[in-house]
Amino acid sequence: MTTAAETPSDRSVLPITERYALLGWLRRNLFSDLFNSLLTLVALVFIFTIARILLRWAFVTAEWGVIPANFNLIMRGQYPAAEAWRLWLVIYLLGAVAGVTWRLISGQFSGAARVLIAIPFVLMLIPFFSMGTRLNLFITAVASAAGYYIEGYLPIQRRGRAAVYFILAYLVIMLLLLRGVGAEEGPMPPVSPILWGGLLLSLLLAFFGITLSFPLGVALALGRQSKLPAIRVMSVIYIEFIRGVPLISLLFMGQVMLQLFLPDGFPLVDRVLRALVAITLFSAAYTAENVRGGLQSIPRGQYEAAQALGLSAYQSTINIILPQALRAVIPVLVGQFISLFKDTTLVALVGIFDLLGIARTILANPDWLGTQQEVYAIIAVLFWIFSYSMSYASRRLERRLGVGVR
Amino acid sequence: MSENETADEIIICQDVCKWFGDFQALKDCSLRVKAQEVVVIIGPSGSGKSTFIRCINRLEEHQAGDIIVDGIPLTRDVRNIEQIRSEAGMVFQQFNLFPHLTVLENITLAPIQVRKMKKEEAQETAMGLLNRVGIPEQADKHPGQLSGGQQQRVAIARSLAMSPKIMLFDEPTSALDPEMIKEVLDVMQELAESGMTMLVVTHEMGFAREVADRIVFMDAGEIVEVGTPEHFFTNAQHDRTKLFLSQIL
Ligand SMILES: Nc1ncnc2c1ncn2[C@@H]1O[C@H](COP(=O)(O)OP(=O)(O)OP(=O)(O)O)[C@@H](O)[C@H]1O
Ligand SMILES: [Mg+2]
Numbered sequence: 001m002t003t004a005a006e007t008p009s010d011r012s013v014l015p016i017t018e019r020y021a022l023l024g025w026l027r028r029n030l031f032s033d034l035f036n037s038l039l040t041l042v043a044l045v046f047i048f049t050i051a052r053i054l055l056r057w058a059f060v061t062a063e064w065g066v067i068p069a070n071f072n073l074i075m076r077g078q079y080p081a082a083e084a085w086r087l088w089l090v091i092y093l094l095g096a097v098a099g100v101t102w103r104l105i106s107g108q109f110s111g112a113a114r115v116l117i118a119i120p121f122v123l124m125l126i127p128f129f130s131m132g133t134r135l136n137l138f139i140t141a142v143a144s145a146a147g148y149y150i151e152g153y154l155p156i157q158r159r160g161r162a163a164v165y166f167i168l169a170y171l172v173i174m175l176l177l178l179r180g181v182g183a184e185e186g187p188m189p190p191v192s193p194i195l196w197g198g199l200l201l202s203l204l205l206a207f208f209g210i211t212l213s214f215p216l217g218v219a220l221a222l223g224r225q226s227k228l229p230a231i232r233v234m235s236v237i238y239i240e241f242i243r244g245v246p247l248i249s250l251l252f253m254g255q256v257m258l259q260l261f262l263p264d265g266f267p268l269v270d271r272v273l274r275a276l277v278a279i280t281l282f283s284a285a286y287t288a289e290n291v292r293g294g295l296q297s298i299p300r301g302q303y304e305a306a307q308a309l310g311l312s313a314y315q316s317t318i319n320i321i322l323p324q325a326l327r328a329v330i331p332v333l334v335g336q337f338i339s340l341f342k343d344t345t346l347v348a349l350v351g352i353f354d355l356l357g358i359a360r361t362i363l364a365n366p367d368w369l370g371t372q373q374e375v376y377a378i379i380a381v382l383f384w385i386f387s388y389s390m391s392y393a394s395r396r397l398e399r400r401l402g403v404g405v406r
Numbered sequence: 407m408s409e410n411e412t413a414d415e416i417i418i419c420q421d422v423c424k425w426f427g428d429f430q431a432l433k434d435c436s437l438r439v440k441a442q443e444v445v446v447i448i449g450p451s452g453s454g455k456s457t458f459i460r461c462i463n464r465l466e467e468h469q470a471g472d473i474i475v476d477g478i479p480l481t482r483d484v485r486n487i488e489q490i491r492s493e494a495g496m497v498f499q500q501f502n503l504f505p506h507l508t509v510l511e512n513i514t515l516a517p518i519q520v521r522k523m524k525k526e527e528a529q530e531t532a533m534g535l536l537n538r539v540g541i542p543e544q545a546d547k548h549p550g551q552l553s554g555g556q557q558q559r560v561a562i563a564r565s566l567a568m569s570p571k572i573m574l575f576d577e578p579t580s581a582l583d584p585e586m587i588k589e590v591l592d593v594m595q596e597l598a599e600s601g602m603t604m605l606v607v608t609h610e611m612g613f614a615r616e617v618a619d620r621i622v623f624m625d626a627g628e629i630v631e632v633g634t635p636e637h638f639f640t641n642a643q644h645d646r647t648k649l650f651l652s653q654i655l
Contacts, residue, residue, distance in 0.1 A: 304465050305502035305561075309516035309568060310492030319515060323506050 057373070066371040067378055068128035070362050074378070077197015077353045086177045086188065087200065088136045095120070095140040097170045099147025104163045105400065117144050178204075193272035197353035199382060201272070205354065206341040206386075209279040213340075214333075216280065217287025218326075222317065224292060235288070242285035247278070247343055251350050254278030275347045283340050290332045294325030327401050334394035338387045355379050416441045416572060416603050417462060422471035424457055424627075431457045432468065433627040441571075444604045446614040449624035450650060455607040458624065459574045462605070463494045476571055492520055495565025499577040501557045503549035503564070509536070510545040513564045521568065528567070535563040539593050555586030559593055566597075573597065575606040611655060615639060623647045 030040040067074070076087055102116050120141040124134045147166075154162050180190035196204065223235030242250070254274045262269070269277075298321055306316030326333075348357035359375050362368055368375075417439040424432035431454045439445050447455045460466040462473060464480060464487045473480040475490045504512050513532035517523040523531075536542040539559040541552075549557050558578055565573060575594065579587045591613050598604055598617050608614065614621055614635060621638045623631045623646075631638075631647045639655075642648050 299502075301498060301500050301502035302504065305496075305498065305504070307465060308463055308491060308494075308496040308498075309564070310488055310520045311516060312488065312520075315519045319519065320504055324504075327506065 062374050062377075063371060064374055066362065066368050066374050070368070071128070073358055073362065074198050074355070076200045077358055078195040079191060079197065079200065080195070083180070083189070083191055086180075088139075090174050090177050091136070092140050092143040093170055093173060095144040096147035097166055099144040099149075100151040100163050100166050103148045103151035104159050105396075117141050117148075120144070193270050196272065198358045199355055201353065202341070202344055202355045203386070205272075205276060205279060205344040205347065206337075208276055209283055209340055209344065210337045212276075212280045213283035213287055216284035218291050218322070220284060220288035221291035221295060224288065225295060239285045239288050242282055243289070247282050248346050248349060250278040250282050251275055251346055255350050271350070272352055275350060275352055279340070279344060279347075283336070286336050287333065290329050290336055291325060293332065294327075294329035295321065297328050298324055330394055330398050330401070334390060338390050341387060341390070342383060355382060414440050416476050417605070418472070418474040419462070420472045422458070422461060422468045422473060424454075424461060424466060424468045431627050432461070434471070435624075435627075435629050436471075437622060437629060437632070439603060439605060441603050442601045443619045444598045444606065444617055445620050445622060446618040447605065447607045447622045447624060448609070448611075448614065448650070448654075453624045454627040455624050456576050459496075459576055459605055459607060462574060463491050463496055465496075492516075492568055493570055494572040494574055495568060495570035496574040497558070497561050497565055497576070497578045499580050501549070501554070501561045501581070503557055503561055505549050508546050508548055509552070509560050512549065512560060513567045516564070517567050532563070532567055535566050536560075538566075538596075539563050540589070553586060554582045555589045558582065558586075558590045562590075562593055562597070572603045572605065575604065575608065577607050577609070579608065579610060609654065623650065625650070
């Protein structure tokens with residue numbers, strides 16, 4: 001042991017020194033004194049017991065058959081199987097856009113980009129996937145790589161703008177693909193949003209809820225600071241009203257009352273869109289309060305310097321105040337958006353089949369009686385994967401934007 | 407006063423009054439500054455020096471009296487205010503650089519946004535100004551990466567990028583470590599020699615003595631005494647001025 005530690009350059013003994021380092025770490029951190037050792041032991045017993053119960057359940061008791069049997073339902077709800085190719089196309093394009101964005105953010109072929117391309121390959125390992133699904137995942141990986149390289153061919157100065165165009169184009173194409181265009185018998189018949197469901201719908205509700213509520217929330221936050229009393233009062237009333245009402249009641253109000261606020265003869269807004277409106281209005285009020293925190297953290301000198309240079313109120317807001325205020329509240333906003341993502345499950349209570357709604361329909365089916373544990377576990381895992389990815393991405397973004405700030 | 411002299415005066419303040427609530431911070435302050443003149447304002451803490459020069463570019467609003475900058479009367483009219491602000495640069499005690507922008511972007515922002523200058527042209531001007539204040543190699547850094555003296559020189563360059571006719575300085579060296587004060591004062595002296603009209607609030611008596619054409623002494627919101635440096639340091643008239651000078655020198 002001692003000799004090995006004294007000759008670290010001898011490669012053949014490296015594992016031993018490593019084990020030595022690990023043992024040292026263990027002693028320093030977990031067994032430094034009697035009390036610490038006792039705590040460590042209690043914790044170990046506790047973790048071990050929980051893990052044993054969980055593993056036993058997962059590998060022995062659980063009847064996982066319910067998941068593959070309802071996999072399509074969980075992923076896309078009642079979206080017609082004949083039109084599923086449109087969803088795959090949406091996913092390919094998402095892969096491509098992710099590749100483009102990653103190139104923009106990371107610059108070089110970083111480890112993170114490799115992770116991005118690895119995701120589809122990891123998913124291909126899921127045992128019950130058909131060959132078709134695996135092929136589709138493979139195409140998605142290829143699309144990511146293609147997006148990554150195409151963006152790489154653009155000159156550096158153009159990349160930011162190009163990425164924005166890619167993303168905007170993607171959103172339009174995605175909606176067209178999902179919703180369908182043309183006649184009932186055409187190549188892309190319309191699919192009513194009522195049929196969208198499962199993970200697809202949960203992600204769409206969260207995504208559009210976030211992207212639509214963000215600008216509205218920023219506008220409200222600025223409105224709350226406005227010098228014009230009318231705008232200020234309206235913003236305050238809006239924010240305080242929404243924040244005083246639970247989301248679920250807004251969702252119900254959206255279902256029954258939205259039509260009242262629209263002009264006569266306005267076509268009936270479908271159930272899903274009504275829910276999205278409620279979610280957006282709800283989230284905007286919270287975004288506004290979070291952004292207000294950021295605005296208040298900007299020292300007065302920043303406003304004064306901008307004014308002294310002759311910038312108009314609009315110019316200084318856009319160029320000086322908002323960029324700093326938003327940067328300061330990224331962690332809070334992401335936290336809020338993660339809650340929003342999870343809160344979208346409330347739409348299940350107004351008859352919309354998001355992930356949770358689908359889980360409830362599956363469990364209502366007599367064939368799958370008694371599979372609550374398995375179904376809810378998978379739903380939880382799916383939510384966790386996306387929530388964790390969001391918080392991981394935000395931490396990276398923070399670190400990147402943190403460069404050179406103050 | 408002849409027509410010619412008035413035309414020469416680039417800042418005219420007449421009986422300017424300013425209240426913060428019930429507290430009167432400026433009491434009938436009158437001052438006329440000629441083009442290319444360097445005027446230093448001194449006075450004890452809380453005497454209204456900052457308030458006075460901040461009224462000139464409307465960071466504070468005066469409630470009575472007239473302020474006319476380069477022939478433009480300072481009224482509630484937003485166009486007048488913005489015009490005056492783009493003609494009068496201001497340098498703050500705390501620098502107030504924009505921390506999320508690079509040094510170069512700090513300097514080019516206003517010319518691009520307000521003067522609608524082309525980006526390349528603005529960058530060229532900015533590099534020229536960075537050369538002038540002696541830190542061209544810092545162009546791509548963020549303000550947080552610079553020393554206080556460097557930051558203040560960037561702030562001066564940022565103001566100069568708008569090609570102002572007047573520069574207002576509010577204690578530009580008060581937040582600096584002693585060894586950095588000189589580098590900023592040197593830049594200001596060079597600026598004064600180049601013919602810039604300057605209104606400087608400072609406690610740097612050496613600078614006042616050497617560079618100022620006139621010195622203004624303020625106390626309790628009033629302009630107590632105005633005169634040449636020589637007059638001030640050898641022959642001050644008012645007791646309050648003498649007391650202040652005896653404390654500070
Ligand atoms: N925003 C404000 N609200 C209320 N009172 C103010 C405000 N700004 C300044 N004052 C008061 O006005 C007076 C003049 O302040 P000012 O900042 O002009 O003084 P100063 O001469 O610049 O002092 P210093 O040398 O400390 O900077 C002070 O008594 C100050 O307390
Ligand atoms: Mg002051």
